[in-house]
Amino acid sequence: MIEQTEIYSEQTVLVGLITREQNEQQAKEYLSELAFLAETAGAIPVKKFFQRLDYPHPKTFVGQGKLEEIKNYIIDNEEIGMIVFDDELTPAQLKNIEDALQIKVLDRTNLILDIFAKRAQTAHAKTQVELAQYQYLLPRLTRMWTHLERQRGGIGMRGPGEAQIETDRRIILTKISLLKEELKAIDKQKASQRKNRGKMVRVALVGYTNVGKSTMMNLLSKSDVFAENKLFATLDTTVRKVIIDNLPFLLTDTVGFIRKLPHHLVESFKSTLDEVREADLLIHVVDISHPNFEEQYEIVNKTLIDINKEEKPTIVVFNKTDAFTYTPKAEDDLTPLTKENISLEELEQTWMAKMHDNCIFISAKNRTNIEALRSLFYGKVKEIHITRFPYNDFLYQNYTEEDFE
Structure with a gap:
């Protein structure tokens, strides 16, 4: 790297x-x-x-x-x-x-x-990041050789700086080509792993960075995915088998989105985003305590449309209700409500009326409303499960750890 x-x-x-x-x-x-x-x-x-x-x-x-x-x-x-x-x-x-x-x-x-x-930990994530780094670096090579600008050009006066830039450009182009081939091999391996998971219902956690996806993953799957109050704490896709009331499904924690996510990263993380493309159900996690959560919500939706043209069943989970704050209006204040002085209860009613039973408000940190979340997951996964196995009971399958990394 x-x-x-x-x-x-x-x-x-x-x-x-x-x-x-x-x-x-x-x-x-x-x-x-x-x-x-x-x-x-x-x-x-x-x-x-x-x-x-x-x-x-x-x-x-x-x-x-x-x-x-x-x-x-x-x-x-x-x-x-x-x-x-x-x-x-x-x-x-x-x-x-x-x-x-x-x-x-x-x-x-x-x-x-x-x-x-x-943040990259696995060889897969490191390769993806390295490819994006080289693609970003390639058009910016000239500025790295400004110390050689005193060399004058002209016939017979080709400067060593220019020659070095051309050499570096060829090296980087070769490196980019090798990294792309390496990622193709990894992508095939990942596709094979997804195929080996059989027909189990796949659920993917998506959302803006630092909204609490990994904390939810740990809560639901009883695993120990790294979670921290920093941007992009999770880069490596993690898949875990979750069972709610004897109904199994696969839960995937994906890399968070962000405003102006570099194009090179979107391209190099294609196989990571394939987990989103192949999911049966998306769980869009939103940080309700963030002052611009609605804009973050729209940014994620736009990114999802860009990487996956077909619409998928989606549950919106408004997380971090424990951190939600607002300034209530005075009784004699006749100015229109703004997002700064709308209470959590009013927001819940607004979004529940808009999305019916496809959204829920929780605090993963304080475990608030988690049982209701499990029930909602169970109902949605069961609907997909029944269409997939209409006559026979689901046969539990044994998977190796490699199938979920």
Whole structure:
């Protein structure tokens, strides 16, 4: 795997834009998420910069005035070691910003790739991340050789920097090809494992990152899947056999989604997402305590449509009710309700009326409403089970651990 960016405990500056497509409230929320990403990677966010532009500046992402403001802040605060932008920067933007600020520059994609590289545990996940890293690196090779720019071109004056870039490009292209072949072999193995699971009903946990999918997995399957209050705590797909009232099914914990999930990662994690494609039932877990849970809900739904065109039966589980807070309106306040002052009970009634018996509110951490969750799972799995085995009782099958990894 490509060596990870050394950003542990580095103080960092975050930069975001307020545009026509992204209002001020959204920009602040997105930069808060970027700060969480930076903390997950080990950095310490100390300052946020915003600029209002119709679209990112083609050369430096932000305007020259804002870039100068950021530069002065970095000069006045020598402990700052890195700056992170909340969008994917072009190779030219990365180079121009580094030249202007003389500091390490990362974009959102690079930061997410770094987190994935640190979190990957199995050979499968490591291969997927390494492929995404090389695909991200390939168009950005030029900026890695800026120290050789003094070499002048012209007839008979081909610089060693340019020659080295071409050599590195060929090496990376070869490496990408080898990694793709390696992933094809792993994909075939994974497909064979899924086939060996027979006709058992398959249930997949999906949702935004850090909504509590792994905690739910542990609760329902009595397993010990790694769970932590950080983004992308789980990268490796985990499958466990769960039995509720003598009815068995397979429960899969999948990697969390996020806004602007890098395209290279979506492509390289294809076999992981196949677990979602082949599931009979999706459990969409939502963090009800998050101020923008509705936007996260829509982002996941859009991603699911992108990776799986057919609609699947879905249960929406609103988790973290223990962390839900709101500010009740005064009795004489006649202004319309907003999401900041709607109670949990009102939200429950709204969503239950909208989705009928396909949603439930729980706290996996405090085990609140877990028995009702089990009953809901049982009913939905039984419906699928009966259509699959209409006449014969299900024969319990013995599976090796390899079938579920």
